[in-house]
Amino acid sequence: MAAGAAAGSAASAAADPAAGTGAGAAAATPADDHDSPWKEALEIFFRQALELLAPGLHQAVDWSVAPQFLDKELQALGVPDGPPGHGRLHADKLVRVRHRAGADAWILVHVEVQGGGTGPRARARIAQRMYRYRTRIEIRHEGLSARAGRVPPALFSLCILVASRSGPDRLECRREFLGQGVCFSFPVVHLAQWLARWSELESLARTNPFAVVVMAQLQAVRYRAGARRVGPAVSLVRMLYGYGYGHDQIQPLLRLIEWMLRLPAAQEPEYLAAVERLEQERKMSYVTIAERRGIAKGLEQGLEKGLEKGLEQGLEQGLEQGLNQGLEQGRIRGQADLLLRQVQRRFGAMDADVVQRIRAAGMDELETWSLNILDAATLDDVFRD
Numbered sequence: 555m556a557a558g559a560a561a562g563s564a565a566s567a568a569a570d571p572a573a574g575t576g577a578g579a580a581a582a583t584p585a586d587d588h589d590s591p592w593k594e595a596l597e598i599f600f601r602q603a604l605e606l607l608a609p610g611l612h613q614a615v616d617w618s619v620a621p622q623f624l625d626k627e628l629q630a631l632g633v634p635d636g637p638p639g640h641g642r643l644h645a646d647k648l649v650r651v652r653h654r655a656g657a658d659a660w661i662l663v664h665v666e667v668q669g670g671g672t673g674p675r676a677r678a679r680i681a682q683r684m685y686r687y688r689t690r691i692e693i694r695h696e697g698l699s700a701r702a703g704r705v706p707p708a709l710f711s712l713c714i715l716v717a718s719r720s721g722p723d724r725l726e727c728r729r730e731f732l733g734q735g736v737c738f739s740f741p742v743v744h745l746a747q748w749l750a751r752w753s754e755l756e757s758l759a760r761t762n763p764f765a766v767v768v769m770a771q772l773q774a775v776r777y778r779a780g781a782r783r784v785g786p787a788v789s790l791v792r793m794l795y796g797y798g799y800g801h802d803q804i805q806p807l808l809r810l811i812e813w814m815l816r817l818p819a820a821q822e823p824e825y826l827a828a829v830e831r832l833e834q835e836r837k838m839s840y841v842t843i844a845e846r847r848g849i850a851k852g853l854e855q856g857l858e859k860g861l862e863k864g865l866e867q868g869l870e871q872g873l874e875q876g877l878n879q880g881l882e883q884g885r886i887r888g889q890a891d892l893l894l895r896q897v898q899r900r901f902g903a904m905d906a907d908v909v910q911r912i913r914a915a916g917m918d919e920l921e922t923w924s925l926n927i928l929d930a931a932t933l934d935d936v937f938r939d
Contacts (some may be wrong), residue, residue: 591813592645592667595767597623597899598806600649602764604663607743611710615661619652620902628664631690633683648691653708660707662691665714672718672744677725684711685727685738711740717775718744748772760797766790766807770814780818787815788828795836802894802904882917889920896924901933908933 596603600621604612628648646666653659664687668680688711699706713725727738748755749772759765773786790811794804817825890912897904897912912920923936930936 590645591767591810592771593647594806594813594895595764595810596645596647596649596665596667598895599764599767600647602762603665603767606758606762606764606768607714608710608712608741611661611663611712614654616652616654620900622650623899624648624650624662627694631687631694633686633690646687650707658704662695662707662709664688664691664709664711666712667714667716669716672715672721677721678727680713680715681725681727681738681740684713684725684740687711688738688740713740713742714745715742716745716771719746719749720744746772746775749776756793759793763799763803763807766794766797767810767814770811774814774816777815780821783815783817784821784825784828787811787817787825788832790815791829792832795832795838801906802898802909806895886915886917886920889917889924890915893920893924893927896927897933897936900927900930904933911937 601612601615601617604615625647628646646664649663649665651661651663653661664684666680666684666687670676688709691709692706695709696706715721721742721744723741724739725742729735729737745768748768752769755765755769759769770790773783773790777783777786791808794807794811799807893912894904894909897908912923915923922939926936926938
């Protein structure tokens with residue numbers, strides 16, 4: 555399909571985001587991996603996620619202090635995912651943030667993103683799991699705080715049900731016997747409710763990049779057949795390019811859109827052609843599927859250069875040199891992408907000069923900076939010799 559046709563399909567998809575998938579879709583979509591994109595999305599856009607999904611908590615946080623992600627601690631708590639076949643856990647996060655109340659006041663935020671069924675039995679299992687997490691987190695941090703002579707942090711639990719369109723705004727886990735017991739209550743977000751508020755979500759996405767993540771997730775839920783995903787994916791990219799975000803925000807958002815709306819290999823050329831047309835119209839260029847694959851783009855460039863050199867130096871020698879050069883370019887690009895994510899997670903949003911400096915660096919510099927970030931107190935420390 556031509557790029558123009560893909561763009562036309564995108565317009566219709568944007569107008570009706572809740573359209574069905576249809577039984578006659580051309581290609582089945584490969585199994586989606588929503589665990590990884592949700593974890594990355596929450597790390598990169600945690601502040602914006604709370605602003606959209608938990609505004610009361612967002613207002614209670616002192617955002618001048620960067621959030622600290624406690625992934626290893628969460629894994630060490632050992633809460634099981636539950637029996638197979640009862641809905642797949644997408645992602646969960648434990649994040650430490652500063653409370654506005656003062657320098658010694660902290661909040662632990664436990665976020666769970668859940669797919670699968672959302673009926674009464676499924677909700678009961680989710681509530682039990684969230685309760686187990688809460689009790690283990692509280693026990694651990696009460697002990698740590700007591701040994702350090704500090705007040706234990708507050709704890710906020712939040713559950714995001716990806717495919718749920720309706721239901722109670724809070725879930726409960728009750729334990730009672732002979733007139734005594736406990737009741738744990740926590741808020742739940744029914745993410746698919748935004749399908750009925752799509753225009754509002756588009757408007758919010760102009761200033762809140764996490765709204766773009768939500769739109770990508772909802773389109774992935776609605777369009778499970780691969781051929782039908784091209785239009786929604788291009789539509790999201792078109793909107794994203796028009797929102798005026800900087801490179802440091804567009805790059806991860808584009809990667810998350812492609813990650814959530816995963817396309818079969820046969821549909822990738824159609825999508826890339828439509829995106830290239832958009833980039834030519836707006837005279838901008840960002841990461842695409844090929845670059846997300848790491849060294850694939852470097853190999854492609856290496857083959858092109860190899861063919862050019864082959865005309866002058868002999869095809870075999872030129873291809874060998876081009877492939878080696880492409881592999882090296884791919885390694886450098888991958889190392890730069892990794893360092894950019896590390897710097898953003900450690901120090902927050904970067905200005906364009908920092909991004910350009912990392913993009914322009916060679917492998918030796920990137921390896922040095924990647925080691926420096928392990929103990930860097932400031933951004934300048936990362937770039938020391």
